[in-house]
Amino acid sequence: MSGFLSLSFRKIKQDLRAELTEASVTGSILSVLVGLFMVYLVAAQISEYRSIKTETNVVLDHYSSAVGDNTQDSAEDTLQINFNISFPHLSCEYASVDATNFMGTHDAGLASRVSKVMLDKSGKQIGPFEERKHPVKHTDDMAPLEHKELDRSLKINIHDFEDVRRRYDVLIVNFFTPWCHWCQKLEPVWDEAAGKMKEIDDDRMVIRLASVDCSGESGSKLCTEKRIDAFPTIMVFRRDDLKDAHHERYHGERSVTSIVNWAQHFIDQAMKKSPKSQAVDHNADGEVDSHIGVGCLIAGLLHVQRAPGGITIQAKSDGHEFNWATMDVSHKVNHVSFGPFLTDTAWKVMPAHIAQAVGSLDDRDFSSEQHIPTTHEHMIKIVKNVVELPSAWRIPPVIAHGYVVHSNNIQRFAEVPSVRLNYDILPIIVHVQSKFETFYTFLTRLCAILGGVFTITGIVSAGVDAGMASLTQKDRLGKLG
Known part of the structure; x- marks a missing residue:
């Protein structure tokens, strides 16, 4: 037993402490300061123990399985693209979304879900846009008009437009250009329909069909004022329209019978046989033929191959020609992201710098200069x-695709105005591992703090006591002057 006791920490006997130790003012001050300092260090160490440590590594993408990325998205070698973009001056009727890969192959989206919502002039949503079920039909058996026959459709321009509009309850205008193939096909049909409507109106000044040549100087100013970018465009103007009123457009079959039947609805409205409406379904096919949205919100998602590619949004139509000089594709990016949608929990636990990079383009506006194709x-x-969270949280790894973006404007009259999202997927993974400090590390550091402070305090105390003793000795000998 005595041998075991000899191995233990030896201590001073209680009755000898008073003989071997003494109190001092410097010792008391030093003890208070050291005690406060030790409390601060212990509290800081506890806070450090409770905080999350983050370690970041960059690895090649083919090591994804080693860092917890076992998702179906990686296994199938595809990438999900999510987008929500508003176009204040591009009609949903013409807006087209096309996905291409780095080889230039169109329709590169393996799966897609895209929806369009019509916007008014103020940017408010009007309602969902339904794609046309059938292509625009044309009457092909009518001969081109001779110049002498062109008086049945009233020719107007910017100088007399307002006077003519006030003259009739309803004015239906065909905006065209001579170089437009579809306008040439519509010309005899429109003139014939104008003649029939003139007979039906019988000088009651209720309705009139007119035409505007957008290639002439006076006509082009009117077309620019009414933001006519597609030819032909058939638009309805009413005598009692407000200044910023929305105007119906004709989207039905381009035949005399269809146009006359459609125009008859406006005669009935003017004669109070039916209520006014800017949503006319003249052929009873369940499809509204008079869309009033001047802008379009395009939202959806695409699944594409994990390879460089792009998404192009521009105007396309099988029955129209476009004036690229006035086409305006100004837009606001409400949201663009890559990969599966993140849960609320993922957003909360994700590091702030990664969360910011997930939507680098969000809520940014891009404007085009007026009358310059951009x-x-x-x-x-x-x-x-890939963000791995502490195992105690029992949350699976969060996979988020961040990105950096550089935007540029191209202004050339030979360039078709469009919006291009060109993307490139870097073959790396940023692996962020978050974890708490282990308990044994906490204990080790705590012991180091206590032992280190005690040891340093002893050294400092001994030095102070030695210095004080030396000064006292010199004072007794009269050596301090």
Whole structure:
């Protein structure tokens, strides 16, 4: 037993402490300061123990399975693209979304879900846009008009437009250009329909069909004022329209019978046989033929191959020609992201710098200069981030695709105005591992703090006591002067 006791920490006997130790003012001050300092260090160490440590590594993408990325998205070698973009001056009727890959192959989206919502002039949503079930039909058996026959459709321009509009309850205008193939096919049909409507109106000044040549100087000013970008465009104007009123447009079959039947609805409205409406379904096919949205919100998602590619949004139509000089594709990016949608929990636990990179383009506006064809190009570099959380949280790894973007405007009259989202997927993964400090590390550091402070305090105390003793000795000997 005595041998075991010899191995233990030896201590001073209680009755000898008073003989071997003494109190001092410097010792008391030092003890208080050291005690406060030790409390601060222990509290800081406890806070450090409770905080999350983050370690970031960059690895090649083919090591994704080693960092917890076992999702179906990686296994199938596809990438989901999510977008929500507003176009205040591009009609949903003409807006087209096309996905291409780095080889230039169109329709590169393996699966897609895209929806369009019509916007009014103030940017408010009017309602969903339904794609046309059938292509625009044309009457092909009518001969081109001779110049002497062109008086049945009233020719107007910017100088007399307002006077003519006030003269009739309803004025239906065909905006055209001579170089437009579809306008040439519509010309004899429109003139014939104008003659029939003139007979039906019988000088009651209720309705009249008119035409505006957008290639002439006076006509082009009117077309620019009414934001006519597609030819032919058939638009309805009413005598009692407000200044910023929305105007119906004709989207039905381009035949005399269809146009006359459609125009008859406006005669009935003017004669109070039916209520006024800007949503006319003249052929009873369940499809509204008079859309009133001047803008379009395009939202959806695409599944594409994990390879460089792009998404192009521009105007397309099988029955119209476009004036690219006035086409305006100004837009606001409400949201663009890559990969599956993140849960609320994922957003909360994700590091702030990664969360910010997930939607780098969000809520940004891009404007085109007036009357200058402008293409907006967004170059996007995508990086996959895998965030592993502490195991105690029991939350699976969060996979988020951040990106950096550089935007550029291309202004060339030979360039078709469009919005391009060109993306490139970098073959790396940023692996962020978050974890708590282990308990044994906490204990080790705590012991180091206590032992280190005690040891340093002893050294400092001994030095102070030695210095004080030396000064006292010199004072007794009279050596301090």
